[in-house]
Amino acid sequence: MHGSDGLAGSTLPAPTMPLAPGHAANEISRIARQEGKLHICATGPLTNLALALLLDPDLPDFIGAITIMGGAAFCPGNTTPLAEFNFAVDPHAAAIVFDSGMPITMLGLDITRRATVTDDMIREVQAVDAAVAAEAAYLLINYGSRDPCLHDPAAIAWMLEPGIFETVQAHISICTDSGPAAGQVVAAVSERHLAGRAANCTVVTEVDVQEFRKLFVDALRGALA
Template identity: 35%
Template sequence: MRQQMMIDLDTGIDDSLALVYLLASPEARIRGIASTGGNVTARQVAANNLAWLDVCGAPDIPVALGAEAPILDELRTSEETHGPQGIGYAELPAARRELSPLSAAELWVKLAREHEGTLVGLVTGPLTNLALALDLEPRLPEMLSRLVIMGGAFHHPGNTTPSTEWNISVDPEAAKQVFDAFGAAETHPLPIVCPLDLTERIILRPDDVSALAEVAGVPGEVIAPDDPLGERSTSPNPLIRHLSDAIRFYMEFHRAYDQGFIAHMHDPFAAAIALNPHWAKTRAATVDVELSGTITRGTTVADWAGMWGRHPNADIASDTDPEAFLAHLVERVGSFAASLTADGQR
């Protein structure tokens, strides 16, 4: 049975691949997309989401503009990681679609009410829109079938400060509001949190991009470490070309920070968990977010042993088979790319 989904992205290179993966998944039916400021501004995120839908020949899916700043802080973006438009070197055609008249928070609530008990929520960016949706509909935790969050770091260094992960650090107040709300509701199943502890094991390498193109029927796609910076794909398949150009930028970024010529694909893994939680082993905990620490603001803290005396509010993804997941990702997205014509039709 197809799963009804509301997805909230700050698109973003790995968010882009997550979106394409879900569009390629026959078991997913995306009912709405929220555009959250994070990797780039909310308006650029919305433009990216609309353009990817065109490239993928997707049906009409409402894309809503989210809050343009976090609840308390000014928005910080990460163009050095994802490129000036958030999609690396990819140059997507201008979208032919228009934004929904609803705000992202309103779209969250509308879909939760229309699909109460069956809607799966996925957030791969800051939690601002979901927090604002909770202000509109406090029952939201009880209305969702499942919620998956890419965010946080527990037994792993942060990627923003020594202890903080990017999505949580952009809007710590929103993250705390969401975790507190799900804890108070004592919902089952608990939200699944995919932290850096696990997602940094999801590593895409140049050979995976070549394999993706092979599956799509366009062999010869090569991203090599000794290529000139900014080399562009010439693939005749538009989806492969755009993904390759986005991923190349991401690999160059990781190499510049001494992580190797690789790309951590946090968000596609979270998308897969949203469709099939069995991709990961999880462990229940009570999660809270530090707001006032002078050097730890935005840090996620997990109480694994019940020391706080509070109900668990999250299932934290702790283990998976990265190679099996990457093989699945390559096969699914590559096959989808093979089904598209040059103008994004299927």
């Protein structure tokens, strides 16, 4: 999907900063305890966050909110017929996070499949008078030709402008069985399906697509200028 280097063969220079020592799970715990009420935006598999919760059972006391790009609550998956990639590759981690009691907002394929890149957006990026704008446009063109959905930016957009989205409260459980259902999101919304259980997640279900695209381009234009 993203080429052998993860960036579709981009000509961006190699990183000059070395890898940080230690493990991400320990860093999550350290930073949360240092900052307090940390808001984590998770745009990949939830392995490190789940490990942090197992290593530090009091961690939820220091986390204010979790925004997750992952899952497919009311639509088919993209890795299996039932599961989205981030949950499919580590369903047990997703189950640990959703069972943690932390305030969670989930932006799954239900919403990210609506948040798509267009040719007009790419042209607006190309019009920015900065060398890096050409690289940004290249990445959008290459990725958009395979999957036009701006999955991860949708999660950031929610954190910046929640007013352009619509949500529903749900109790989310994650299938951890082996087989094609591994990583499937089971979303209970109706009173009957909740069966007395409290909601544990805000599921984002709709987005004002035009406002999302404007926010995306304006943010990118500001970063590239």
